[in-house]
Structure formats: structure tokens, C-alpha cells
Amino acid sequence: MQLEEFVPPSKIYEDYAYFSSYSDSWLRHVKDYTEKMAKRFSLTSKSQVIELASNDGYLLQYFREKNIPVLGIEPAANVAEYAIRKGIKTEIKFFGNETVFEIIMNHGEADLLIGNNVLAHVPDINDFVSAMKILLKPEGVITMEFPHLLKLIDGNQFDTVYHEHFSYLSFSSVERIFSYHGLTLFDVEELPTHGGSLRIYACHKGDNSKKVSTSVRELRMKEFKAGMETIEYYQQFTERVKETKRNILEFLISAKRKGKSIAGYGAPGKGNTLLNYCGIRTDFIDYTVDRNPHKQGNYLPGTLIPIYHPDMIIRTKPDYVFILPWNLKEEIMENFSFIGEWGGKFVVPIPELRVYDPRAVEMSV
Structure with missing residues (x-):
């Protein structure tokens, strides 16, 4: 491929x-x-x-x-x-x-x-x-x-x-x-x-x-x-990707209609693919944060979501933290488990959208 x-x-x-x-x-x-x-x-x-x-x-x-x-x-x-x-x-x-x-x-x-x-x-x-x-x-x-x-x-x-x-x-x-x-x-x-x-x-x-x-x-x-x-192995991938997009958007639309605030974590290349394919911009995710100072102060390509220092999460106390580098979710959820103090939860979009509550057991959406 x-x-x-x-x-x-x-x-x-x-x-x-x-x-x-x-x-x-x-x-x-x-x-x-x-x-x-x-x-x-x-x-x-x-x-x-x-x-x-x-x-x-x-x-x-x-x-x-x-x-x-x-x-x-x-x-x-x-x-x-x-x-x-x-x-x-x-x-x-x-x-x-x-x-x-x-x-x-x-x-x-x-x-x-x-x-x-x-x-x-x-x-x-x-x-x-x-x-x-x-x-x-x-x-x-x-x-x-x-x-x-x-x-x-x-x-x-x-x-x-x-x-x-x-x-x-x-x-x-x-x-x-x-x-x-x-x-x-x-x-x-x-x-x-x-x-x-x-x-x-x-x-x-x-x-x-x-x-x-x-x-x-x-x-x-x-x-x-x-x-x-075989080509069939790859063709069935297409429909699963479309369904993932629908699930992500359904969650975000529901959360915003309930008045919830959503921040991103990370500014990886994979995050840009996901956000642009799904059409997710600042109407859903207010900002994202990244430990890398070379990314802070910039914007995600295409979506123009601003990138800040991780301290922004402490200052704004979002209801959800949407983890873009999902391959590092364990490390991120451990380091930011304090979001549970104000009822914050983690959202991991891949392989399927899941919500994690730092104060309780994993919840699936």
C-alpha cells in the first residue's frame, strides 16, 4: 500500500x-x-x-x-x-x-x-x-x-x-x-x-x-x-472508516448540544488526518495542547485549531479531553488523571470511540 x-x-x-x-x-x-x-x-x-x-x-x-x-x-x-x-x-x-x-x-x-x-x-x-x-x-x-x-x-x-x-x-x-x-x-x-x-x-x-x-x-x-x-481484505476497510467518522461526529454533536466543552490533547500528524476527514474544527474542539514547545503557538493544518501548552487544560477545565495520539493514551491518561477532579473525561477515537472516566471503570460509547 x-x-x-x-x-x-x-x-x-x-x-x-x-x-x-x-x-x-x-x-x-x-x-x-x-x-x-x-x-x-x-x-x-x-x-x-x-x-x-x-x-x-x-x-x-x-x-x-x-x-x-x-x-x-x-x-x-x-x-x-x-x-x-x-x-x-x-x-x-x-x-x-x-x-x-x-x-x-x-x-x-x-x-x-x-x-x-x-x-x-x-x-x-x-x-x-x-x-x-x-x-x-x-x-x-x-x-x-x-x-x-x-x-x-x-x-x-x-x-x-x-x-x-x-x-x-x-x-x-x-x-x-x-x-x-x-x-x-x-x-x-x-x-x-x-x-x-x-x-x-x-x-x-x-x-x-x-x-x-x-x-x-x-x-x-x-x-x-x-x-x-487479496484485494477484498482492503475493500472492507472503507466502510469501517466511514462508520468511525459517523460515530465520532455523533458523539461530538451530542456533547456540544449538552453544553460540554472539549479540548484536544496532542498535535500529531495522525490527528490532522482524523480531524480534517471528519470535518472537526473549533466548532467542536476549542483547542489542543502539546508538550513539544515547537508546536505550541501554532495551529493544526486545515482545521486551524490552536495549540497551547498543557497547562491550558488546568486553566480551562474542559469536560472532555480528546486524545489525538491514541497510541500514547495510557501515558496521557496517567499524566492527566487529575481532570477527574472536576469531572473531566478522556475520549479516544481509534479503533472505536471510547470514553474513559479517570474516577471509574472504562465506559464505551
């Missing part, structure tokens, strides 16, 4: 507003990852870890704490500057066949090559994967995390479809792409992050030190049995 039209990456990352370090749960996730990788692949001070789309150094900082040499490759200069200030060696450039040889000449190859939530973001996925093969040492390992298309469809996650994401990937499609470029997927994990993601492990074809795990065959069969190789 791919978008037919796309915005040039140079436009998307010119003044990029996403900083990975503003999610506590994501930082816990990648810290656990570094512990696991360092142990599993015996990484030492003589190894080199390279991350593609390294953002603000959110992950590489944990390898650096272990005295494992690191290199970040990040195209968004304003974000990369934060990593450099942390002491994370970072190349500010797009990754692909045009830049990979310069990277090798200046820094060498990778023992562990990482890409978290980047594989779906590149317009030429074949160029990207072939360049990864070049950058990887003969017995090196690639790990990549990306949202799983199976979870997107089954979880009704239509809001994750937007122009920063060029591809929507199944395990089977990624396995075919990697195989074409001489890389074998030898292991895979299903993760809860971003509504359901995969972490794949790849090595050079012919690297006999890596045994293909049973999880590879099991996931391949799971996708086949779900019907992911």
Missing part, C-alpha cells in the same frame, strides 16, 4: 516539528531495546551502531552511555542540532545510494544498523534498502521498526495515513523487498508501539551465523490467513 501523490521529503523535513524525546513511554521503549541489542549481539567499544532518521538522539544516547560508538543520520537540521548538543555524532543528510559511500568513507560500516519509523517514510524504498545493504558489515545486523499494516487495517487506524508516510507495510511485502536486495529477514517481533508495529531483524544473504526463527514463518502465515494477499 502506497500513496499515489506525495510531498517531497525536502519540504517535510525543512522545519521538522517532531522530537522523539517528548514521549516518556517511547524513551522507555528504546532504552529497553538498547539493553537487548547490546546483549544479544555482543556490542562493545569496538562496534559501531548507526541509526537512520536518528531524530534528536533519543535512542543513540543509550548506546553512548554504554561506550558503544554511534552515528546518527538525520535529514532535519533543526532536530539533528539537538542530538549534536548531546554529543551524538550526527550527519545531517538524507540516506540513500547518493550518500552511503560518503558515509562509509568518513565513518565506516555498521555492526548494528537501526531504523525506527523511517522505512514507511522514504519515497524510494528500494533505493533506501539497497543502500542499507552497502552500509552493513558482512556479519552485521539491521533492525527496523514500522507500523504493521495488519494492525492498521484490523485496528481501523485510518488516521495514520498521511503524506509523511509513503508506504504501509506488511511483513510479507518487506520480506520481498529485502530479499530482492540480498538481505534475509531472520527474526521478527510484534510490538505494541504506534498501535501495533513490527521489529524486523535482517542480515546479508549467506550469513550462516543467523538462524531464521520460527516467528518469521508464523507471521508470514498469519498474514496469508488474514487475506492480506
Whole structure:
């Protein structure tokens, strides 16, 4: 699955507003990852870890704490500057066949090559994967995390479809792409992050030190049995998306007619897809808030909903807080459970609209 039209990456990352370090749960996730990788692949001070789309150094900082040499490759200069200030060696450039040889000449190859939530973001996925093969040492390992298309469809996650994401990937499609470029997927994990993601492990074809795990065959069969190789699987998705839109609007119309106030939480890309598709503007949601200071003081594209500091929720005491980054709902509801003091409730729109009362058990609408 791919978008037919796309915005040039140079436009998307010119003044990029996403900083990975503003999610506590994501930082816990990648810290656990570094512990696991360092142990599993015996990484030492003589190894080199390279991350593609390294953002603000959110992950590489944990390898650096272990005295494992690191290199970040990040195209968004304003974000990369934060990593450099942390002491994370970072190349500010797009990754692909045009830049990979310069990277090798200046820094060498990778023992562990990482890409978290980047594989779906590149317009030429074949160029990207072939360049990864070049950058990887003969017995090196690639790990990549990306949202799983199976979870997107089954979880009704239509809001994750937007122009920063060029591809929507199944395990089977990624396995075919990697195989074409001489890389074998030898292991895979299903993760809860971003509504359901995969972490794949790849090595050079012919690297006999890596045994293909049973999880590879099991996931391949799971996708086949779900019907992911058939067009019917995707066609039934359309009606579920329309019904979700109707349910969201019914809730918002009912709440506003009762005189309830509604604020948003978060300003993620997925939120813009949901709000614009549903036609939700300030007639329903007064404002939204975000921890990221680079988003505060701006407006959501299309809907023109203003973005404020999270303290605005304390000042205005809304009846409902509409959580746009629903993949972080547990973290957000824990941090803002105090809204229950004035009777406030949380609204989570995906996979189906649910209302959560901080003072009581979950309620379904």
C-alpha cells in the first residue's frame, strides 16, 4: 500500500516539528531495546551502531552511555542540532545510494544498523534498502521498526495515513523487498508501539551465523490467513472508516448540544488526518495542547485549531479531553488523571470511540 501523490521529503523535513524525546513511554521503549541489542549481539567499544532518521538522539544516547560508538543520520537540521548538543555524532543528510559511500568513507560500516519509523517514510524504498545493504558489515545486523499494516487495517487506524508516510507495510511485502536486495529477514517481533508495529531483524544473504526463527514463518502465515494477499481484505476497510467518522461526529454533536466543552490533547500528524476527514474544527474542539514547545503557538493544518501548552487544560477545565495520539493514551491518561477532579473525561477515537472516566471503570460509547 502506497500513496499515489506525495510531498517531497525536502519540504517535510525543512522545519521538522517532531522530537522523539517528548514521549516518556517511547524513551522507555528504546532504552529497553538498547539493553537487548547490546546483549544479544555482543556490542562493545569496538562496534559501531548507526541509526537512520536518528531524530534528536533519543535512542543513540543509550548506546553512548554504554561506550558503544554511534552515528546518527538525520535529514532535519533543526532536530539533528539537538542530538549534536548531546554529543551524538550526527550527519545531517538524507540516506540513500547518493550518500552511503560518503558515509562509509568518513565513518565506516555498521555492526548494528537501526531504523525506527523511517522505512514507511522514504519515497524510494528500494533505493533506501539497497543502500542499507552497502552500509552493513558482512556479519552485521539491521533492525527496523514500522507500523504493521495488519494492525492498521484490523485496528481501523485510518488516521495514520498521511503524506509523511509513503508506504504501509506488511511483513510479507518487506520480506520481498529485502530479499530482492540480498538481505534475509531472520527474526521478527510484534510490538505494541504506534498501535501495533513490527521489529524486523535482517542480515546479508549467506550469513550462516543467523538462524531464521520460527516467528518469521508464523507471521508470514498469519498474514496469508488474514487475506492480506487479496484485494477484498482492503475493500472492507472503507466502510469501517466511514462508520468511525459517523460515530465520532455523533458523539461530538451530542456533547456540544449538552453544553460540554472539549479540548484536544496532542498535535500529531495522525490527528490532522482524523480531524480534517471528519470535518472537526473549533466548532467542536476549542483547542489542543502539546508538550513539544515547537508546536505550541501554532495551529493544526486545515482545521486551524490552536495549540497551547498543557497547562491550558488546568486553566480551562474542559469536560472532555480528546486524545489525538491514541497510541500514547495510557501515558496521557496517567499524566492527566487529575481532570477527574472536576469531572473531566478522556475520549479516544481509534479503533472505536471510547470514553474513559479517570474516577471509574472504562465506559464505551
